[in-house]
Amino acid sequence: MSRNMCRPHWITIGLLIWTFLAACLIAFLPAIADTVIADTIEVDPFILQAESQRIAVMQKAAPTVVAIFEPDGKGGGSGVVISPDGFALTNYHVVQPCGKSMKCGMADGRIYDAVLVGIDPTGDVALIKLFGRDDFPLAKLADSDLVRVGDAVFAMGNPFLLSTDLQPTISWGIISGTHRYQFPAGTLLEYADCFQTDAAVNPGNSGGPLFNDRAEVIGINGRCSFEKRGRVSVGVGYAISINQIKNFLGYLHSGRIVDHATLGATVAFDAGGWVTVDDILEDSDAYRRGLRYGDEIVRFAGRTVDSPNAMKNILGTLPKGWRVPLSFRREGKRHDVLVRLSGVHRQSELLEKIKAKQGMPSPGRPMPKRPGDDKKHDEKDDGKGAPRPEKPPENKPRVPAEIPKIVQDNFQKKHGYANYYFNLTNRKRVFADWAARAGLKWPEAAAKAWKIEARTRSEKQATITLDSKSAAIRAGDKTFEWNASTELATEGPGPALTPPGSGGLLPALYLWHRLATQGPDAFGEVYYVGTAPLAGSRELFDVVAGLTGDLECRCYFDRKNHDLAALELFAEEGSDPCELYLQNYRKTAGRWMPSLITAHYGDEVFETFSIGSPQAKNNVVKDNNGGRLNVSQSRRRFSGAVDVAFAKVVKIRGAGGFRGMEDYQSGLLISPDGHVLTALSSALDTDEINITLDDGRLMSATLVGADPGLDVALLKIEGKDFPFFDLTKGSKLEPGSRVLALSNLFGVAVGNEPVSAQRGVVSVNTRLVAGRGVFETPYHGPTYVLDASTNNPGAAGGALLDREGRLAGMLGKELQNKLNRTWLNYAIPTAELKKSADSILSGRFTVESRPGRKKASKPITLEQLGIALVPNVLYRTPPYVDSVRNGSAAAKVGLRADDLIVLVGDRLVQSCRELEDELSYIPVGSVLYLTVMREHELVEIGVE
Amino acid sequence: MRLEVLLFLVAVCVAASPCAGDVRKDIASLDAAEEKAFRAAVARVAPSVVRLETVGGLERAEGVVFGNGPTTGLIIDDQGYIVSSGFNFLRKPDSILVQLADGSRKAARLLATDHSRKLVLLKIESGGNTVLPAPVFAERKNIRPGQWAIGVGRTFPGNHPNISVGIVSAVNRIWGKAIQTDAAVSPNNYGGPLIDIYGRVMGLLVPMSPEGEGQTAGLELYDSGIGFAVPSDDLLRSIERLKKGDDLFGGFLGIVSKQPNLSMAEAVVEGCAPGSPAQKAGLKTGDRILSVDGRKIDRATDLREAVARRYAGEKIKIEVLRNDQKMPFEIELVPPPAPAKLLKKGRLIQKRIEDQE
Known part of the structure; x- marks a missing residue:
């Protein structure tokens, strides 16, 4: 072998060359591909890959998005399909004008019929069902607790139709x-704990999905903040978190009109800064669990409570009727309880509000402003973007479009329900699953009596007998009996809650037996409630409510194995129910029965019954902590340098301005001793300027000074070691530089809530030419124009950060670009801010005029040159030459009548006034260089 | 044996080396890389982006008071043709100055206006040592929702291009006449190009609106995250015609629909506007449109798009189904009539299919 190896060099050389060429091809193939496609421009494949990925993700999401129309095709909102049989989420205010039927367009080009399923008017959510496929493309629901400020997101929908x-x-x-709060319109459409995004959300996007970068739904878009521009996006949209919607999803499937939770207590900051109860209703469950005035709230529903707003946010995500953990402290001792949440509205109240037809404005007809609009629109919006209640638009009733048969087949009207049909189907499902699991058949040939032998907690023998008429327990020498016919009689006092102290153990057992042997139809009034946690569990159970006589019960069915896990008996309003927990099911004497029955009443275990052997353990552990993992405390997705910048931006509140100018804005900490730089505005015209820091501390500020030339003011708060922006370490940016604007625009953030972040790029470096109305800002210095919507109330004084978190500038005020009358998004660069801050601190106020230009003491005049312009009758009369004096300097160089003077030097002059102003800088004796337009040609002249 | 192994190792190393440490990946993060790419893309098209300054003209038109400021245009070839948004020229200025990227100024003439695509064509004198670089254009069929879209204007003091960055939001808007972007689009860049990450022109930014046809329709949507660009393919076709000096108007056919939502409506004639080409050609109520210019028509929106594409003076081929019989028509489109013609007692009596509100 070795002999063969040594000889044919040409083979190995050839192989080597071939390998080398192949390697080169592989290395440069992407470049070649780029070159071929892009005509010699190179783009880093790293970027192209990210772009392709984004395109692919959006392409994946698109088929799940729905355009929702009223049955006759009018109106327009959006939605997203979440199950293959066609259930879709949207806003309540999108379906409200539709009635029970809607038409849904999807990206496959088809129009599907849909029916209303359930609504949550307070939270502005609705569930609908599309028909026509059993394989609808669906969007996965994310865990919105994992969303961070800075995450890339995208909205999809049908803005402006x-x-x-x-x-x-x-x-x-x-x-x-994140965890933003938007006040309701009345009591409806409250957006608690919602996401704020700078992805454009416009009228028509309502009800549509907000996706993360994996095409999972993190929220449903529904509101925006609007102000001076009418109803177009200004970069502040709000989306209901999908985790909130998940809490309500079971309720929505039940076809009911669902309500939000109330605690029966309100909280506020006490003098020490703790969140404490400042009001509580004595008939609330919280009171019964021991909560009192002055108690400090620690945790609620699995989340930390560090402000009253946090409490409001958490509560806004919970449905009425849920039972959630609450931890509070009193005199150093911590109490963990489970509280039942009642509803915000009474049932009748909620129905009234819906009927009142708070007509939401149809999204197809915005009333936005155009730059330089002649008419003065007075924007009466509340500025918080709540859809305004309007009078019903038409006087004569619209002829209703025909409701498709499939919708009619899937709809049933009933008072208090959005669509009773779905309540029936879910009720049927739950009971069918239960019957299959437990081997039940309804009705039983003869309602069998149950005789259950069990051992109590104290090891006593007990016999429970249940039949269609009565319930009885015999334990040792004690016997308790409960007779249904007498107790459920309509006159007389309510049913006895035997045995005493049990809250009604016997009636509870009776109801269990009745339901199991007679089924839901014979039970009384039975309806599907939705899904809810049980005893603080993390998982949700199917809940059914039953009413017979005066007894109301709630039955909890395990969604995995369909066992009846618990039955709660609500005998009296305003008192605790008897809770019956049924565990460890197995076949006993031919029946599928629990081997452990636990009865709770109030905060105590009343009794346990173990059936059969071996002794089963009581594993009803009331999880008072909510069982939720402490999600990572990191609030933001940004790099460390950007993240720390949030603490250096403050929220400023001052005097209420006139003409509707907001009294809040943002500011920058620029020294460890508490110097705050902000925009000079009328909000500072007061002795009481308040500054709220990122950690929620409220401090009083004094005005140190102002630089009217830069429109900048310096404030001071007392203290030391504040986190601050070092103005000497600012950065300079170029057009295209990515930036992040941090500010409290629209005053969305209160207390210790972080300010808002908006992303964009520097549009151009330029000189500022801006103003408002007839006012023009005196600052004409270097400015960054941005493509992010920072021209919003409250943003002035905010921070402009570069990609690495360094301060590049301070956000400017709500001014218009004087050149084209559009609202301008701009920031003043750090270098200018530094000069200003130094000037103010050293006691000087500088007012900059046009840099480097001084008016001539003896300026040149047109008269001297022999030029007469046309009469200056219009506001902006173009400087046409009317006549040239014979023999004058102008005549000598050939200037003629009808020439239009366009440039003086290199400065454009668009009116006689501007021309004269320009001339005032040119001293007599110098050559006047003009460019004139003569018959569509530019002619340059020097006049001496 | 040793030589063989050595050569093999050398070959492997050479093959593996390009995969390790690609020299173009020396940029630390995607953010930084994209920032550079934005600038590079803008730099590529910037020489073709010009600043337009106007003198004189109306103070206001169509209810809008005009600012004085410069606007943007795009050089499209080396012959001196420049295209811009019609919005910028509503005021009928006395003179138009073009400032090229190198700072030099030229006088420009307005040649013609495309009222359907909201474009105007200007001409400056070429030749001499005037450099008029034409941009590279991107084909519409390759544009995808989600790809980078950068708007470029040249309207701020200093004559540097101003840029705004976003994505392509949709590729078929305003009856097929526009691509949509969420990059900030406003008078700051109307008339300027919307480019991709390669710096190729996907389209020309203009104000547009699904409602209303005037040159300022859509102005109220500036900087709202909803912006429109006339796709390059349409742009270049229009320019070829505008070079001849004739204004272009959108084609009007006159088929009426009474449906409030054309996406849900069938393409069935529900009437013809009186005196319209549709009526004169003999289209009748009940006719079902099967195809237009060879393209299959399923819904009323398809019909509207097919007509919106065409200009007045062009002939459109329509195939209808009447009483189970296929009937072909070739109809010449006319300019849209003034709205007054459709008013009767102050109320619109019919909605033209081209006039969906």
């Missing part, structure tokens, strides 16, 4: 804030 081809509009941005 642009999707005439049924392909959704996509807008892309970041999460600007």
Whole structure:
């Protein structure tokens, strides 16, 4: 072998060359591909890959998005399909004008019929069902607790009804804030614990999905903040978190009109800064569990409570009737309890509000402003973007479109329900699953009596007998009996809750037996409630409510194995129920029965019954902590440098301005001793300027000074070691530089809530030419113009950060670009801020005029040159030459009548006034260089 | 044996080396890389982006008071043709100045206006040592929702291009006349290009609106995350015609629909506007449109798109089904009539299919 190896060099050389060429090809193939496609421009494949990925993710999401129309095709909102049989989420205010039926367009180009299933008017959520497929493309629901400020997100929907081809509009941005709160319109459409995004959300996007970068739904878009521009996006949209919707999803499937939770207590900061109870209803469950005035709230529903707003946010995500853990402290001792949440509204109240037809404005007809609009619109919006209640638009009733048969077949009207049909189907499902699991058949040939032999907690022998008429327990020498016919009689006092102290153990057992042997139809009034946790569990159970006589019960069915896990008996309003827990099911004497029955009443275990052997353990552990893992405390997705910048931005509140100018804005800490730089505005015209820091501390500020030339003011708060922006370490940016604007625009953040983050790029470096109305800002210095919507109330004084978290500038005020009358998004660069801050601190106020230009003491005049312009009658009369004096300097160089003077030097002059102003800088004796337009040609002249 | 192993190792190393440490991946993070790419893309098209300054003209038109400021245009070839948004020229200025990227100024003439695509074509004198670089254009069929879209204007003091970054939101909007972006689009960049990450022109930014046809329709949507661009393919076709000096108007056919939502409506004639080409050609109520210019029509929106694409003066081929019989028509489109013609007692009596509100 070795002999063969040594000889044919040409083979090995050839192989080597071939390998080398192949390697080169592999290395440069992407470049070649780029070159071929892009005509010699190179783009880093790293970027192209990220772009392709984004395109693919959006393509994956698009088929799940729905354009929702009223049955006759009018209106327009959005939605997203979440199950293959066609259930879809949207806003309540989108379906409200539709009635029970809607038409849904999807990206496959088809129009599907849909029926209303359930609504949550307070939370502005609705569930609908599309028909026509059993394999609808569906969007996965994310865990919205994992969403962080800075995450890339995209919204999809049908803003301004642009999707005439049924392909959704996509807008892309970041999460600007989490756990935001938007006040309700009345008591409906409250957006608690919602996401704030700078992805464009416009009228028509309502009800549509907000996706993360994996095409999972993290929220449903539904509200925006609007102000001076009418109803177009200004970069502040709000989305209901999908985790909140998950809490309500079971309720929505029940076809009911669902309500939100109330605790029966309110909280506020006490003098020491703790969140304490400042009011409580004595008939609330919280009171019964021991909560009192002055108690400090620690945790609620598995989340930390560090402000009253946090409490409001958590509560806003919970449905009425849920039972959630609450931890509070009194005199150093911690109490962990489970509280039952009642509803915000009485049932009748809620129905009234819905009927009152708070007509939401149809999204197809915005009333936005155009730059330089002649008419003065007075924007009466509350500025919080709540859809305004309007009078019903038409006087004559619309002829209702025909309801498709499939919708009619899936709809049933009943008072208090959005669609009773789905209640029936879910009720049927739950009981069918239960019957199959437990081997039940309804009705039983003869309602069998149950005789259950058990051992009590104290090891006594007990016999429980249940039949269609009565319930009895004999334990040792004690016997308790409960007769249904007498106790459920309509006159007389309510049913006895035997045995005493049990809250009604016997009636509870009786109801269990009745339901199991007679089934839901014979039971009384039975309806599906939805899904809820049981005894603080993390998982949700199917809940059914039953009413017979005066007894109301709630039955909890395990969603995995369909066992009846618990039955709660509510005998009296305003008192604790008897809770019956049924565990460790097995076949006993031919029946599927629990081997452990636990009865709770109030905070105590009343009794346990163990059936059969071996002795089963009581494993009803009431999980008072909510069982939730402490999700990572990191609030933001940004790098460390950007993340720490949030603490250096403050929220400023001052005097209420006039003409509707907001009294809040943002500011920057620029020294460890508490110097705060902000925009000079009328909000500071007061002795009481308050500053709220990122950690929630409220401090009083004094005005140190102001630089009217830069429109900047310096404030001071007392203290030391504040986190601050070092103005000497600012960065300079170029157009295209990615930036992050941190500010408290629209005053969304209160207390210790972080300010909002918006992402964009520097649009251009330029000189500022801006103003408002007839006012023009005196600052004409270097400015960053941005493409992010920072021109919003409250943003002035905020931070402009570069990609690495360094301060690049301070956000400017709500001014218009004087050149085209559009609202301008701009920031003043750090270098200018530094000069200003230094000036103010050293006691000087500088007012900069046009840099480097001084008016001539003896300026040149047109008269001297022999030029007469046309009469200056219009506001902006173009400087046409009317006549040239014979023999004058102008005549000598050939200037003629009808020439239009366009440039003086290199400065454009668009009016006689501007021309004269320009001339005032040019001293007599110098050559006047003009460019004139003569018959569509530019002619340059020097006049001496 | 040793030589063989050595050569093999050398070959392997050479093959493996390009995979380890690609020299273009020396940029630390995607953010930084994208930032550079935005700038590079803008730099590529910037020489073709010009600043337009106007002198004189109306103070206001269509209810809008005009600012004085410069607007943007795009050089499209080396012959001196420049395209811009019609919005910028509503005021009928006395003179138009073009400032090229190198700072030099030229006088420009307005040649013609495309009222359907909201474009105007200008001409400056070429030749001499005037550099008029034409941009590279991107084909519409390759554009995907989600890809980078960068708007470029040249309207701020200093004559540097101003840029705004976003994505392509949709590729078929305003009856097929526009691609949509969420990059900030406003008078700051109307008339300028919307480019991709390669710096190729996907389209020209103009104000547009699904409602209303005037040159300022859509202005209220500026900087709202909803912006429109006339796709390059349409742009170049239009320019070829505008070069001849004739204004272009959208084609009007006159088929009426009474449906409030054309996406849900069938393409069935529910009437013809009086005196319209549809009526004159003999289309009748009940006719079902099967195809237009060879393209199959399923819904009323398809019909509207097919007509919106065409200009007045062009002939459109329509195939209808009447009483189970296929009937072909070739109809010449006319300019859209003034709205007054459709008013009767102050109320619109019919909605034209081209006039969906």
